[in-house]
Amino acid sequence: MTETTILFLRACLALLAMPIYLLSFLGIWKPFSRKVFFPFFLEKLSGIHEKKTKKHKQELFHNLSDFSSPSGELKLLEIGTGYGTNFQFYPPGCKVTCTDINPNFQQGLLRSISKNQHIHYEGFLVAAGEDLYQVPSGSVDAVICTFVLCSVQNVNGTLKEALRVLRPGGAFYFLEHVAADHASWKYFWQQIFYPTWKLVFDGCCLTREIWKNLEQAKFSELSLNHISIALPWTPIQPHVMGYAVK
Template identity: 35%
Template sequence: MSNFLADIFHVLQPWTPHLLLISIVLFVFQKFGGSHIQPWFFAKVYNPSLANYHVKLRSMKKEHFDSMTDHVSADPALRKKGALRILEIGPGPGYNFEFYPAKSELTVVEVNPFFEEQFFKKQIEHPHIKMERFVVGFAESMKDVPDNSVDIVVSTMVLCSVRSIEGALQEIRRVLAPGGKYYYWEHIREYEYFWVRFVQHLLSYTIYDLVFGCRLNRKSDEVIKANKCGFSSVEQKRFRTPLQPGFDQLCVFHSAHVKGIATK
């Protein structure tokens, strides 16, 4: 482990001035950018930069979402067409859309309005699904989505940002039709190495929360497992994302993940 730590410092050292500069710029955005600059920045710069993460984990994610094709819609009209109604919360630029079964009708609830234009443009890249609605709002308060109205809810790397995980879970359960499924894939608090957890705490209460609105130390796995909102079953697994040599080693601070399916 000490070699591993030394490797990380070795990788980090030449990047320190760049990281510092980026942090200062982001901090200024957060502090003085009002309600406009930061969401714009996220939509145009930060979230597209998640592309590497998705390319690296594409086959693992595909495997996780594959079982959606076996699900049958609770809506008789959709069932007849062999279609599903899917709701994704916090889709960002839409890296998950490729995984949805053909004929899916997709609604998204996204706090950042700058993704709306991209959402409808994505229809060209994903003709197998139908981009139905873009709702600007919070996962914890999805008043524009009726009770029992969707077959599948999806979130990937969103519970680290919501104001209340329990509030979001309650809403997810409310909008799901009976038998509906919530597919999640989230980074979580480190569960093995104390020093990683320690750095996660430091980052979470400083730069990560201030700049990215994200907490690296969220115990989303434990909150979902506690199942206070009453899913009929929760099946989940903790895992680590693989780290490649070099700069990628920095991802050790969000390598601990959970993936699972909760059924209403």
């Protein structure tokens, strides 16, 4: 398909979403989205999403305990915690510090904590992935980041911060949706949805090739798998998951 076709279809989609574009122009959409729309949407979607990703998360986190400190303690830092949907997969007794750029997730997060008494909740930090200044260097055993690198402003900066806060031998765990093959119809539709999707869903980018950022980051070891998770009614299907060791 030609660039002209992509631009035309983007314009058609933008017309359908014109009220949101107008609210964005007026500076109203972003604060409304972060306080009301996105937390509401994410909570409603989480049930469907978790059914699709559960087996992959079970596989991803099965060896988390291997990265416990020599004392046997396991300290986790989760970037972009949202509503805490990963808690159920964490080992009993681990200590979890949560971060998110959006403070409006805290009420839903507390509900998730009450359902997961096997973990020790250490606290919530309002912080962007690229700026974890509140977390001391080398202070955690594992950093968790699922469905977050699509929306951070700087993927490389977030990975750099993850490396900084990890102790030597600690691990960065990830599960992220990524760009489809450039020759595929999936990528064609990702390009069409990209501008409107990013606006509506708080900066979520559909076409990031996150595996390249991970390969170029200064981890000593990288275990990365390309997988497919079809999320209904979305242009999201290709994903990468795995962990990287400092």
